[in-house]
Amino acid sequence: MSEQPLWTPSAERIAAANMTRFVAEKLAGELPADASYAQLHQWSIDNPEAFWQAILEWSDITFSGDYSRVLTLGERFIDSRWFEGMQLNFAENLLRRRDNHPALIAYLENGERRQLSYNDLYAQVSSLAQALKAMGVKPGDRVAAWTPNVPETVVGMLAAVSLGATWSSCSPDFGVNGVFDRFGQIEPKVLFASDGYYYNGKSIDCRPRLQEIVDRIDSIEHVVLIETTGNGWIDNDKVVAFGAMLKQYPAGDIDFVHMPFNHPLYIMYSSGTTGKPKCIVHGAGGTLLQHCKEQSLHCDIGPEDVVFWFTTCGWMMWNWLVSGLAQGATLVLYDGSPFYPENKVLLDIAERERFTIFGTSAKYIAALEKEGLKPRESHDLSSVVSVMSTGSPLSHESFRYIYRDFKEDVCLSSVSGGTDIISCFVPGSPTLPVWEGEIQCKGLGMAVECWNDAGQHVVGEKAELVCVKPFPCMPVSFWNDPADERFLDAYFGIYPNVWAQGDFAEETIHQGMIIHGRSDAILNPGGVRIGTAEIYRQVQKVEEVIDCLCIGQDWEDDTRVVLFVMLRDGLVLDDALQATIRQTIRAETTPRHVPSKIIAVADIPRTISGKIVELAVRNVVHGRPVKNTEALANPEALEHYKDLPELAV
Numbered sequence: 001m002s003e004q005p006l007w008t009p010s011a012e013r014i015a016a017a018n019m020t021r022f023v024a025e026k027l028a029g030e031l032p033a034d035a036s037y038a039q040l041h042q043w044s045i046d047n048p049e050a051f052w053q054a055i056l057e058w059s060d061i062t063f064s065g066d067y068s069r070v071l072t073l074g075e076r077f078i079d080s081r082w083f084e085g086m087q088l089n090f091a092e093n094l095l096r097r098r099d100n101h102p103a104l105i106a107y108l109e110n111g112e113r114r115q116l117s118y119n120d121l122y123a124q125v126s127s128l129a130q131a132l133k134a135m136g137v138k139p140g141d142r143v144a145a146w147t148p149n150v151p152e153t154v155v156g157m158l159a160a161v162s163l164g165a166t167w168s169s170c171s172p173d174f175g176v177n178g179v180f181d182r183f184g185q186i187e188p189k190v191l192f193a194s195d196g197y198y199y200n201g202k203s204i205d206c207r208p209r210l211q212e213i214v215d216r217i218d219s220i221e222h223v224v225l226i227e228t229t230g231n232g233w234i235d236n237d238k239v240v241a242f243g244a245m246l247k248q249y250p251a252g253d254i255d256f257v258h259m260p261f262n263h264p265l266y267i268m269y270s271s272g273t274t275g276k277p278k279c280i281v282h283g284a285g286g287t288l289l290q291h292c293k294e295q296s297l298h299c300d301i302g303p304e305d306v307v308f309w310f311t312t313c314g315w316m317m318w319n320w321l322v323s324g325l326a327q328g329a330t331l332v333l334y335d336g337s338p339f340y341p342e343n344k345v346l347l348d349i350a351e352r353e354r355f356t357i358f359g360t361s362a363k364y365i366a367a368l369e370k371e372g373l374k375p376r377e378s379h380d381l382s383s384v385v386s387v388m389s390t391g392s393p394l395s396h397e398s399f400r401y402i403y404r405d406f407k408e409d410v411c412l413s414s415v416s417g418g419t420d421i422i423s424c425f426v427p428g429s430p431t432l433p434v435w436e437g438e439i440q441c442k443g444l445g446m447a448v449e450c451w452n453d454a455g456q457h458v459v460g461e462k463a464e465l466v467c468v469k470p471f472p473c474m475p476v477s478f479w480n481d482p483a484d485e486r487f488l489d490a491y492f493g494i495y496p497n498v499w500a501q502g503d504f505a506e507e508t509i510h511q512g513m514i515i516h517g518r519s520d521a522i523l524n525p526g527g528v529r530i531g532t533a534e535i536y537r538q539v540q541k542v543e544e545v546i547d548c549l550c551i552g553q554d555w556e557d558d559t560r561v562v563l564f565v566m567l568r569d570g571l572v573l574d575d576a577l578q579a580t581i582r583q584t585i586r587a588e589t590t591p592r593h594v595p596s597k598i599i600a601v602a603d604i605p606r607t608i609s610g611k612i613v614e615l616a617v618r619n620v621v622h623g624r625p626v627k628n629t630e631a632l633a634n635p636e637a638l639e640h641y642k643d644l645p646e647l648a649v
C-alpha cells in the first residue's frame with residue numbers, strides 16, 4: 001500500500017468546490033470553518049433533519065404543501081417517514097432550465113449524433129405528456145421501456161413521470177422471458193420500445209421479440225415505437241410512432257402533477273440470477289434529494305459540466321445519469337459497444353464533446369489497460385476533471401493506470417451502492433485525496449459502517465457493509481410485497497433493524513472504504529473469509545488472462561478455491577501458465593487465496609449489466625439449477641462449467 005495518495009486536490013479546487021460552498025452557505029455556525037470531511041459526515045448523520053433540510057434548500061427543490069418534520073422515526077428502520085406533507089414532481093425538478101444550452105448529446109454505435117437543448121427537451125416532454133394523458137395514463141400507472149440509451153427514452157421517462165406515472169426500463173438485449181419476468185410483474189399500461197439497436201457492428205432487429213412481449217403482457221394497451229435503426233414497422237394495432245405522437249400535440253406549458261414525497265417514481269430490478277427478479281420501488285422525493293446531493297456535492301457537477309456514464313437503460317446508472325438534468329448539466333448518452341469500431345470510441349467522444357465527468361465501469365478501465373491504451377498520449381482529455389467507476393471493485397492496478405496513462409490531475413472516484421438504493425453508500429469527493437485501491441468516503445447523511453459477525457463496528461477488518469440509520473432513498477417497498485416480508489428478508493435478515501447491503505467491505509484508516517466483493521460470493525477455505533476481488537486483482541496482472549471468475553467448491557468437508565480463466569486467443573493453460581497465475585496470487589495475498597484448481601473456459605457468464613455471476617457458476621458446478629438465466633447476457637456460457645472432470649478429483 002502506498003504511503004502517499006495518488007492525487008490530492010489543489011487548494012483552489014477545494015475552495016471552488018460545491019462541497020465547500022455548501023458548508024459555508026448552509027452549515028455556517030454548525031461546524032468550524034476548518035472542519036474535516038469526517039467531521040462533516042459525522043454531523044450529517046447525527047443531525048439528519050438539519051442535514052436533509054439543508055440539502056433541500058441547497059438543491060432548490062420545487063415542491064408544494066407543508067411538512068411539519070423532515071424525519072419521523074418509526075419503531076422499525078423501514079417505518080421512518082421523510083417530509084410528510086410535501087408534494088412534488090420529479091420531472092419538474094429536472095426540467096427547470098429553459099434555454100438553448102445542450103441538455104442531451106446522444107451517440108449511436110454507427111456514429112449518428114443528435115443533440116437536444118433544454119428548450120427542445122421541454123417541448124418534446126410537453127407534447128409526449130399530452131399524448132400519454134390522452135392514452136389514459138394517470139398517477140400510479142406504470143409506463144415501461146424496452147429501449148436503447150437514446151433521447152426518446154429520457155423524454156418518455158420525463159413525460160410519464162410528469163403525469164405522476166411510475167417508470168421502469170430495461171435494455172433491448174433482454175430476451176422475451178427476461179422482459180416478461182420484470183414487466184409482467186408490474187403490469188405496465190404503456191410500453192416504449194425500439195425497432196432495433198446497434199451492437200458490435202451489427203443491427204439487431206427487436207420487432208419479433210416485441211410482438212411476443214406485447215402478446216404475453218396483457219396489461220399493455222399502447223406501444224410507442226422508437227425508430228432507431230430503420231428496421232421498419234410492426235403490424236399491431238396497439239403501436240403508435242414516437243415521432244407521430246410529438247407532432248399530434250403542440251408543445252406548451254407542462255402541467256406537472258404533484259404527488260407525495262414517497263410516491264413511486266421508478267421500479268428497478270434485482271439481478272434475478274437466483275429466481276424471479278425482485279421489483280424494487282423507489283420514491284420520487286428520496287431519489288431526487290439523494291441524486292442532487294451526490295451529483296452536486298460528491299461529484300461537483302454544475303450547469304457547465306458535460307457528464308457521461310457508459311450505461312444501458314437496464315442499469316441504475318442510467319437513472320442516476322438522467323438526474324444530472326436537475327443540475328442543468330449537459331448529459332452525453334451512448335448506445336453500443338464501447339470497443340466498436342475501435343477500442344478508443346468513448347475516448348474519441350470524450351475529446352470531441354469535452355467531457356468533464358467520465359463515468360464507466362471497472363471492467364472498462366481494466367480492458368483499456370489490457371489493450372495497452374494510453375489516453376493521455378493519444379487524446380486531449382484536458383477538460384476531464386473526474387473519472388468515476390462502479391459496477392465492481394476497481395483494482396489497485398486500475399487506480400495506478402488512470403494516473404499513469406489516463407490523466408495525472410483528475411479525481412478518480414470509485415463508488416459503490418446499488419440498485420437497492422439507486423445511488424451510493426460510499427461515493428467520491430473532489431475535496432479529498434485519492435488513495436490507491438480505496439473509495440474516498442462515506443456518503444453524507446449515510447450512517448455507513450462495517451460490522452463483524454458479532455454486530456460490532458470494526459475498522460481495518462473485512463466485514464459486512466451496513467447502514468445503521470434510515471436514509472431518504474431507501475426503497476418505498478417491493479412490488480407485490482404487502483407485508484414487506486421479502487423487503488425485510490433482503491436487507492434486514494442479518495442484523496435486526498440494521499440495513500445490510502450484501503457487500504464484504506473494509507473501512508480504512510483514511511475513513512475510506514475497500515469493497516472486497518459480494519458477501520454471498522465470499523470464499524471460506526479453512527474457515528478464512530476471502531473476497532473474490534482480492535483474487536481478481538492479482539489475476540488481472542497476468543497478461544495472458546483477459547477475464548476470470550472464482551468460486552468456492554464444496555470439497556471434503558471444506559471449501560476449495562477454483563479459478564476459471566479466459567485466455568487470449570491461441571493460448572493454452574499449460575503448467576507454466578498455471579504456475580505463473582498461482583505465484584502472482586501468492587506474492588500479494590496468502591496461501592489460502594491460491595486456487596486449488598485453475599481451469600480454462602471459453603467464456604465468463606455475466607449479467608446484462610456486466611457483472612460476473614459467481615453464484616450461478618457455483619450452482620452449476622454443484623449440480624444445482626440456475627433459476628433465471630434470462631438475467632444473463634450470455635447464458636450459454638454456463639454450459640462450459642457443467643460436469644467438468646477437473647472438479648471431480
